[in-house]
Amino acid sequence: MSEPVTTADIQLIQKILPHRYPFLLVDKVHSIDGTQSATGIKNVTMNEPYFQGHFPGNPIMPGVTIVEAMAQTSAVMVGTSLGLTDGNLLVYFMAIDACKFRRKVVPGDVLEMKITTTRGKPGGKVWRFKGVATVDGELAAEAEFTAMMDMQG
Numbered sequence: 387m388s389e390p391v392t393t394a395d396i397q398l399i400q401k402i403l404p405h406r407y408p409f410l411l412v413d414k415v416h417s418i419d420g421t422q423s424a425t426g427i428k429n430v431t432m433n434e435p436y437f438q439g440h441f442p443g444n445p446i447m448p449g450v451t452i453v454e455a456m457a458q459t460s461a462v463m464v465g466t467s468l469g470l471t472d473g474n475l476l477v478y479f480m481a482i483d484a485c486k487f488r489r490k491v492v493p494g495d496v497l498e499m500k501i502t503t504t505r506g507k508p509g510g511k512v513w514r515f516k517g518v519a520t521v522d523g524e525l526a527a528e529a530e531f532t533a534m535m536d537m538q539g
Contacts, residue, residue: 390418390420390467391418391466391467392416392417392418392419393414393415393416393417393418394414394415394416394418394462394466395414396413396414398462398466398471399412399413399414399415399462401471401472401473402461402462402465402466402470402471402473402475403458403461403462403465403475404473404475404476405458408434408435408436409454410458411428411451411454411455411458412426412427412428412455412458412459412462412499413427413428413429414426414427415427415459415462415463415466418463418466418467420467421463421464421467421468421503421506421507421508422502422503423463423500423501423502423503424459424460424462424463424466424500424501425459425498425499425500425501426455426456426458426459426462426498426499426501427496427497427498427499428455428496428497428499429496429497430447430491430492430493430494430495430496430497431493431494432445432493434447434493436448436451437493445492445493446490446491446492447490447491447492447495447497449485449487449527452487452491452497452519452526452527453482453485453517453527453529453531455497455499455519456499456501456515456517456519456527456529456531457477457479457515457517457531457533459499459501459517460477460501460503460513460515460517460531460533461475461477461533461535463501463503464503464506464513464535467508468508470537474537474538475535475536475537475538476536476538477533477534477535477536478533478534478536479531479532479533480512480532480533480534481531481532482529482530482531482532483529483530483531483532484528484529484530485527485528485529485530486527486528486529487526487527488524488525488526488527488528489521489524489525489526490526491519491521491526491527495521495522496521496522497519497520497521497526498519498520498521499517499518499519500517500518500519500520501515501516501517502515502516502517503515504516504530505532506535510535511534511535511536512532512533512534512535513532513533513534513535514530514531514532514533515530515531515532515533516528516529516530517529517530517531
């Protein structure tokens with residue numbers, strides 16, 4: 387039996403997620419503990435397309451993209467743990483709850499997203515996660531979200 391995968395680099399992430407630029411919002415996932423928890427990394431750069439308009443002269447990562455980055459991290463965790471590396475996994479938001487933003491995320495920041503599964507099991511379609519995003523150990527955002535894992539053909 388092979389060792390469980392505990393880290394996903396950008397090549398593996400792209401085998402799991404259908405997202406591509408400009409909507410691929412996670413650069414690396416590490417500390418993958420099966421389908422229970424993982425930590426995603428997003429290196430925030432001035433090249434992000436949303437900074438052109440959010441806001442000119444004062445670039446701030448939109449909160450919705452932070453939540454999306456947390457969701458992508460959870461999809462990579464589940465996809466990696468279940469061996470779904472053929473690009474057939476689509477994940478849809480069903481609910482976002484208890485979402486709070488605590489600090490601006492700006493170019494140069496490294497967004498670290500700790501994800502924990504609160505509901506879901508291999509073979510199940512509906513999963514629930516808690517995500518906490520930090521920059522340099524400082525809380526940036528947190529949310530609970532429910533997603534449908536749709537395995538295509």
